[in-house]
Amino acid sequence: MTSAYQQLTHTFQRLARFSHLSAIAGWDMQTMMPPAGSQARGEALAELSVLQHSILTDAAIKPWLDAAEQESLDDVQRANLHEMRRAWQQAAILPASLVEAKSIAGSRCEHAWRQQRPANDWQGFATNLKEVVKLSRQEAEIRAQANGCSRYDALLDVFEPGMTSARLDELFGALKQWLPPLLQRIVEKQRQESVEQPVGPFAIESQRQLGLSIxxxxxxxxxxxxxxxxxxxxxxxxxxxxxxxxRYNEKEFLSAMMGVIHETGHARYEQNLPKSWPGQPVALARSTAIHESQSLFMEMQLARSAECLQLILPQVIRHIGEGTALNANNFVRLNQRVKPGFIRVDADEVSYPTHVILRYEIERALIAGDIEVEDIPALWDEKMQRYLGIDTRGNYRDGCMQDIHWTDGAFGYFPTYTLGAMYAAQLFQAVKRALPDLTQLIATGDLQPIFSWLEQNIWQHGSRFSTRQLIENATGEDLNPEYFRRHLEQRYL
Amino acid sequence: MTSAYQQLTHTFQRLARFSHLSAIAGWDMQTMMPPAGSQARGEALAELSVLQHSILTDAAIKPWLDAAEQESLDDVQRANLHEMRRAWQQAAILPASLVEAKSIAGSRCEHAWRQQRPANDWQGFATNLKEVVKLSRQEAEIRAQANGCSRYDALLDVFEPGMTSARLDELFGALKQWLPPLLQRIVEKQRQESVEQPVGPFAIESQRQLGLSIxxxxxxxxxxxxxxxxxxxxxxxxxxxxxxxxRYNEKEFLSAMMGVIHETGHARYEQNLPKSWPGQPVALARSTAIHESQSLFMEMQLARSAECLQLILPQVIRHIGEGTALNANNFVRLNQRVKPGFIRVDADEVSYPTHVILRYEIERALIAGDIEVEDIPALWDEKMQRYLGIDTRGNYRDGCMQDIHWTDGAFGYFPTYTLGAMYAAQLFQAVKRALPDLTQLIATGDLQPIFSWLEQNIWQHGSRFSTRQLIENATGEDLNPEYFRRHLEQRYL
Incomplete structure (x- = not known):
């Protein structure tokens, strides 16, 4: 007889196969698809997503989940069952009408935003965003009732299981105290240093070859x-x-290079997820913040260290060509430059968290109903002034309209960027303890021990442990933001 | 109330959306996918194909098909209903166990063939092929009983609705008489002509740019x-x-160039199929042979004509560079060279039909049970000697193991290549009648009237008419192989 657990694994493997098609067709849409394919692709992916939702919320699933709890399962199977229930609950709890309405409102808002952002059209954008917020509040309310938590915490939990705004307030509250003055000191210090910018144009094919070699x-x-x-x-x-x-820019090659390194961090996590449980939720990446920790480990902790920058410099010279800006000292300065600015995605690792905290505070109040869409620009400006000393009045384009996240209602996502940065710093410190000659290893290009550590402590576990357990097993303690602070102080002061 | 016909259009639109994903993931597999993705992709596509089969053979479909026959439908809807029934019948008639067994045997045979062909391992290949033939005979038997026709005709009908082996015997029987002597005369004539081969290497990027510009x-x-x-x-x-x-070869650019032109013929048909019936079977291409007629119209009728070769020559020179081989006369001779050889896909348009007739005669006897897999090599050799004067004894690799079609049981497909060539010649002649200044139009690069004719007479109709009706409407008569004969005689004698 087939056990309930086996029925579930079969169902989730089937779902994983459909997710495979969705992932590839989604990738194609962003990289290969000519414009005229857009509508048919959207409809095909929507049809698939309706199918996936109906498989996951089929009436048989709940009884299987309940019956499987009583079956004899090992630890991995139990963790898998836990993830299955979570996936089922997240999907089943929302009425199909709300899912559809949110999807339509999100598409409309995002689609219009592509034109509204360059046009700095806040009024037009706000009209669409209100509908998204309204539906996101409804979603949050339903999830909150089921989880017995606040509305915002319920959305946060979708991206970062176990995380709460109480914990975020602790973590970000401390950060808000020490980060702005630290940032000022660093900017002050760097004002003394001269940095030479490499002068392009930099051929895209050369940049691509550089990326591939790194x-x-x-x-x-x-x-x-x-x-x-x-x-x-x-x-x-x-x-x-x-x-x-x-993406490549012929005038500047460092962004594309660091972008490739960042995504390589994500990619190595994915490529090294456990293979023993194909198609099962327990084999997936642990959470959004842990995923981001892997990309930031690679980019911020490893690649922007002076040793690693010197390690890759010969490759940069080989592909990009020599130049006075590409001496070792200047190359390190270029990649460790701190410069507060309007745009989150262009931010250095020191000012980045202020962008995230600002969004966290606004979106939490928005979902709670403490503020309305109309209140966003003033709050945005006030916080940008306070955290970064930047005036954004009237500049919606580079202010509260710069990101895509809110357009389709991904409230609760932003905090994971900074959680990722904190996890990355804590993990790097643990690697340092495990590999006392770490600096030497990086300088000589022997990075394998670092990757083996990540594989053993993070990658191979998939979602077998909770985030907290995973981090405690790997580093000996729960998330501790002090490592991030020390990292910034040591690198930049 | 939703009519049965509406239920069906909804179901077929859904199926078309899943086919969209299958088409893109299939394209990706051949063009983009790294090797390690193979197994997961195969499983994902198989899961999708199980789903499509189950939607198409759902118990509700048959009653809807029957009920829709009684509903008030216009001509297009009736044609659509006809195509729906055909699709349903083709899918529903085979037991799932046979579909699965054939898919497994086909994959095994094709997979092993990739190594067996270069190793010239006929014995190993024959073992796998026997299983494929056994299952294809079962499939043919089931389809034959349902259609009230012979086994082979039942398979032929899958690719070319309405075509029979009786008709093929007529068409190919005549061809078998006049083609071999014609081929000999042409080879004799061309022996007098000197042709200079362009000397490479030809950079792949230049070839790509040439293809794009054509x-x-x-x-x-x-x-x-x-x-x-x-x-x-x-x-x-x-x-x-x-x-x-x-695919590109640095030593030779004409194959890739003509390959691009051939596929562009297929592509223009697809790009100009009717948009008014999205996701409906009536909006799909008419048949395999009609599809091939569009690629061969573009490649053989249009692009290899002296006028068109002279039209594209300046582009060739622009991208590939000048050379003594690229004068007008020599360029025409290069692209109209007739040279009987072992390999079908490399064959010129004069010897090509002999490759097809040979395969047709063998596969028909094989499905009928008149011969067995062991008999293939001797028959192959006998026919190659008779039709092309070529000795293939012991050379399985370039003989009966050269093609991929039989490995997964696509018996009934080969004839469509030569039917396509015949349709193409007949269509081109109709275009000539409609556009008396055709030669002049091509010489001056004004190809739009040709494409408009194809759009009006072929492309825009999708599957609205039967192949016979479509061709009669377009050319005033049913398929007439004389046009193909005259085309060859006029171009090559």
Whole structure:
């Protein structure tokens, strides 16, 4: 007789196969698809997503989940069952009408935003965003009732299981105290240093070859993945076939290079997820913040360290050509430059968290109903002034209209960027303890011990442990933001 | 109340959306996917195909088909209903166990063939092929009983609705009489002519640019399609987003160039299928042979004509560079060279039909049970000697193991190549009648009237008419192989 647990694994494997198609068709849409394919692709993906939702919320699932609880399962199976229930609950709890309404409102808002942002059209954008917020509040309310938590915490939990706004307030509250003055000191210090900018143009094919060669150094498995181009860089595909993207600018090559390194961090996590439980939720990445910790480990902790920058400099020179800006000292300064600005995605690692805290505070109040869409610009400006000393009045385009997240209602996502940065710092410190000669290893290009540590402590576990357990097992303690602070102080002061 | 016909259109639109995903993931597999993605992709596509089969053979479909017959439908709807019933019947008639067994045997045979062909391992190949033949005979038997026809005719009908082996015997019987002597005369005549081969290497990027520029001349819509590279050239994707491929060889550029032109013929048909019936079977291409007629119209009738070769020569020189081989006369001779050889896909249009007739005669006898797999090599050799004067004894690799079609049981497909060539010649003659200044139009690069004629007479009709009706409407008569004969005589004698 087939056990309830086996029925579930069969169902989730089926779902994973459909997710595979969705991931590849989604990647294609961003990288390969000509414009006229857009509508048919959207309809095909929507049809698939309706199918996936109906499989996951089929009436048989709940009884199987309940029956499987009583079956004899090992630890991994129990963790898998836990993840299955979570996936089922998240899908089943929302009425189909709300899911559809949110999807339509999100598409409309995002689609219009593409024109509204360059036009600085806040009024037009706000009209659409109100509908998204209204539906997101409804979603939050339903999830909150089921989880017995606040509305915002219920949305946060979708991206970062177990995280709460109480904990975020602790973590970000401390950060808000020490970060702005630290930032000022660093900017002050760097004002003394001269930095020479490399002068382009930099041929795109050379930049691509540079990216590929650094991916090689960072252990990307080209047998199981690719590098392509998209308007917004991402890491997609499936663990067996990871697709990362970047975008090139002929005037400046460092952004694309660091972008590739960042996505390679995501990719190595995906490529090294456990293979023993194919198609099962327990084999998936732990959470959004843990995923981001892997990309930031690679980019911020490893690649922007002076040792690693010196390690990759010869490759930069080989592909990009020599130049006075490409001496070791200047190359390090270029990649460790701190410069507060309007745009989150262009931010250095010191000012980045202020962008996130600002969004966290606004979106939490928005979902709670403490503020309305109309209140966003004034709050945005006030916080930008306070945290970064930047005036955004009337500049919606580079202010509260710069990101895509809110357009389709991904409230609760932003905090994971800074949680990722904190986890990355804590993990890097643990690697340092495990590998006392770490600096030497990086300088000589022997990065394998670092990757082995990540594989053993993070990658191979998938979602077997809770985030907290995973981090405690790996580093000996729960998330501790002090490592991030020390990292910034040591690198930049 | 929703009519049965509406229920059906809804179901077929859903199926079309899943086919969209299958087409894109299939294209990706041939063009983009790294090796390690293979197994997961195969499983994902198989899962999708199980789903499509279950939707198409759902118990509700048959009653809807029957009820819709009684509903008030216009001509297009009635044609659509006819195509729906055909699709349903083809899917529903086979037991799932046979479909699965054939899919497994086909994959095994094809997979092993990739190694067996270079190793010239006929014995190993024959063992796998026997299983495929056994299952194909079972499939043929079931379809034959349902259609009230012979086994082979039942398989033929899958690719070419309405075609029978009785009709093929007529068409090919005549061809078998006049083609071999004609071929000999042409080879004799061309022996007098000197032809200079262009000397490479030819950079792949230059070849690609040449292909793109010719696609532009031939009206390919780049807003709704792409050109990429794959081991075996094909035309894939969906009508809104057509993906054609080619393969490049640095030593020789004409094959890739003509390959691109051939696939562009397929692509223009797809890109110009009717848009008014989205996702409906009536909006799909008419048949395999009609599809091939469009690629051969573009490649053989149009592009290899002296006028068209002279039209594209300046582009060839622009991208490939000048050379004594690229004078007008020599360029025409290069592209009209007739040289009987072992390999079907490399064959010129004069010897090509003999390759097809040979396969047709063998596969028909095989499915009928008149011969067994062991008999193939001797028959192959006998026919190659008779039709082309070529000795294939012991050379399985370039003989009966050269093609991929039989490996997964696509018996009944081969004849469509030569039917396509015949349709193409007949259509081109009709275009000549409609456009008396055709030669002049081609010489001056004004190809739009030709494409408009194809659009009005073939492309826009999808599957609205039977193949016979379509051809009669377009050319005033049913398929008449005399046009093909006259075409060959006029071009080559």
């Amino acid at each position: 991916m090689q150094v960072l252990g990307f498995d080209f047998n199981a993945g690719r590098l392509d181009v998209s308007a917004h860089p991402f890491c997609g595909g499936v663990p067996e076939d990871v697709r990362i993207t970047t | 696609m532009q001349v031939l009206g390919f819509d780049f807003n709704a399609g792409r050109l990429d590279v794959s081991a075996h050239p094909f035309c894939g994707g969906v009508p809104e987003d057509v993906r054609i491929t080619t």
